[in-house]
Each structure stands twice: as C-alpha cells, then as structure tokens.
Amino acid sequence: MTVRGLITDWGGVLTTPLKETITAWIEADDIDPDAYKLVMREWVDQAYAGDGAVNPIHGLEDGSLSPAEFERLLAERLRTRTGTPVPADGLLTRMFLAFEPVEPMYDALRRVKSAGVRTCLLSNSWGNTYPRELFAEMFDAVVISSEVRLRKPDPAIFHHALELIGLSPEECAFIDDIEHNVRAAEELGITGVHYVDATSTVARLEGLLGISLS
Known part of the structure; x- marks a missing residue:
C-alpha cells in the first residue's frame, strides 16, 4: 500500500x-x-x-x-x-539546553506536507519546550505524550495519531531514534524508519513516498 x-x-x-x-x-x-x-x-x-x-x-x-x-x-x-x-x-x-534543530529534517517535513502527505508529530515529552510556532507548516496533527496521557510504545498512542490524520497503519510510516518504539509501530502494521541521521532518513523517505525531498 x-x-x-x-x-x-x-x-x-x-x-x-x-x-x-x-x-x-x-x-x-x-x-x-x-x-x-x-x-x-x-x-x-x-x-x-x-x-x-x-x-x-x-x-x-x-x-x-x-x-x-x-x-x-x-x-x-x-x-x-x-x-x-x-x-x-x-x-x-x-x-535539554543543547538541543538544536536538525534543519534538513525540518525542510524534508515541509516538503512532505506540501506534497499532500498527512503528517503527525508523536513525541514522548520530558517537560520539553517545543517550537510550536513552526509546527503548522510541518504537521497536520501533533501528539504530545503528557497531554494525551499516553506514551510510546503503547499501541494506543499510535492509534490516536492515526485517527487524527485519518489513515490506517498500513498507509503510514513512523520515524524514531529509539528502536524499541520503531518495533512497536511495526507490530501495528506501520512502516518503521529507525532514525540514525538525516541523510539516510531523507533517502528512505524519498523511496517510501515516491517524492523528491532534496
């Protein structure tokens, strides 16, 4: 699919x-x-x-x-x-003071959303301050664990994200740097993308989505 x-x-x-x-x-x-x-x-x-x-x-x-x-x-x-x-x-x-944005990933997500792909942020929060002013241009939906009282790898939080963007597991891919969370998504039928670096992740997304992100 x-x-x-x-x-x-x-x-x-x-x-x-x-x-x-x-x-x-x-x-x-x-x-x-x-x-x-x-x-x-x-x-x-x-x-x-x-x-x-x-x-x-x-x-x-x-x-x-x-x-x-x-x-x-x-x-x-x-x-x-x-x-x-x-x-x-x-x-x-x-x-988390040293957190800096990975601009190639931000740029890729903007292109993904502009191409008509439904996008969702799914984050386990550690009391983080998110750059929410940037989210509208990248995401159709935002799921923060502490706000929905669920956390990855609980299947319920994945189902909540899927419901918000109106798609089935088989229609979606999920990116995470924690392999345990990727495996949890894959068990639901979501295509998992284990993040190691921006270059390899963007290349993988281009193959999955069939669009240029560079």
Missing part, C-alpha cells in the same frame, strides 16, 4: 542527538557521569519493560508525574563530580 502518512518523533530526530545533548549538560553542570548512567539505566529499563510497572520516566512521559517531581527524584540520585548535590529546580531545562 502507498505510504500516505508520516508520523515522526521529535527529540533525537528533529533535534540533535540525545546523547550529545546529555553529554553537554553533564559537562556544563559538572555531573558525575557514573551516577547519571546508573539511574538512567535503571529507569529506562523499567520504562520499556512492558510489565506494567510505573517509574519516573514512565510517569513523566504520560503526564502522571509532574516535571517538578521528576526533577526532584532525579536530583536525589545525582551528584556533581565533587560530591555536591545537584539543584532540582530547572533540571530538565538544563538537560
């Missing part, structure tokens, strides 16, 4: 990679990297375990935990390299 709709993640796809962003924050705030890795490994594994357990990442993404409470819980587990506490207030803002 012809791909008539495109659903895409935001952080790590339309922004610079999460790893680079977090590294910049760790250096700027003098965070002990081992402490950060320990808590993130634990929380991320729990968040994607699929066993129904709720943890801080899960709660932050589906809106059941406030960003301020997440900041408090994370700050409790962190230390600077010199062993001092990490301020909780504004922690999420500082974490």
Whole structure:
C-alpha cells in the first residue's frame, strides 16, 4: 500500500542527538557521569519493560508525574563530580539546553506536507519546550505524550495519531531514534524508519513516498 502518512518523533530526530545533548549538560553542570548512567539505566529499563510497572520516566512521559517531581527524584540520585548535590529546580531545562534543530529534517517535513502527505508529530515529552510556532507548516496533527496521557510504545498512542490524520497503519510510516518504539509501530502494521541521521532518513523517505525531498 502507498505510504500516505508520516508520523515522526521529535527529540533525537528533529533535534540533535540525545546523547550529545546529555553529554553537554553533564559537562556544563559538572555531573558525575557514573551516577547519571546508573539511574538512567535503571529507569529506562523499567520504562520499556512492558510489565506494567510505573517509574519516573514512565510517569513523566504520560503526564502522571509532574516535571517538578521528576526533577526532584532525579536530583536525589545525582551528584556533581565533587560530591555536591545537584539543584532540582530547572533540571530538565538544563538537560535539554543543547538541543538544536536538525534543519534538513525540518525542510524534508515541509516538503512532505506540501506534497499532500498527512503528517503527525508523536513525541514522548520530558517537560520539553517545543517550537510550536513552526509546527503548522510541518504537521497536520501533533501528539504530545503528557497531554494525551499516553506514551510510546503503547499501541494506543499510535492509534490516536492515526485517527487524527485519518489513515490506517498500513498507509503510514513512523520515524524514531529509539528502536524499541520503531518495533512497536511495526507490530501495528506501520512502516518503521529507525532514525540514525538525516541523510539516510531523507533517502528512505524519498523511496517510501515516491517524492523528491532534496
């Protein structure tokens, strides 16, 4: 079936990679990297375990935990390299301060939408400030996890996005930098595109959509 709709993640796809962003924050705030890795490994594994357990990442993404409470819980587990506490207030803002837009992806999405392909942003929010003033020219619909009380990889959030753009799973492709989310979309019949870089992703989209994006 012809791909008539495109659903895409935001952080790590339309922004610079999460790893680079977090590294910049760790250096700027003098965070002990081992402490950060320990808590993130634990929380991320729990968040994607699929066993129904709720943890801080899960709660932050589906809106059941406030960003301020997440900041408090994370700050409790962190230390600077010199062993001092990490301020909780504004922690999420500082974490993602180095996010920069990936302009080739923004340009590609504008061309995709202009070509008549239905487009939707589907983002697991970490209390992020989104450039919403740019979304109208790129997206027909926007789904932010904390606003709809659902999160990827829950099938329900994919079905919600599909409903908003009025297409079936088989008519859509989905881009994400987290392979687990891509596999979840594919299980529903959506064509998965695992984002590694803009160049390869744009080339893949040109093949799927049959339009030039360069």
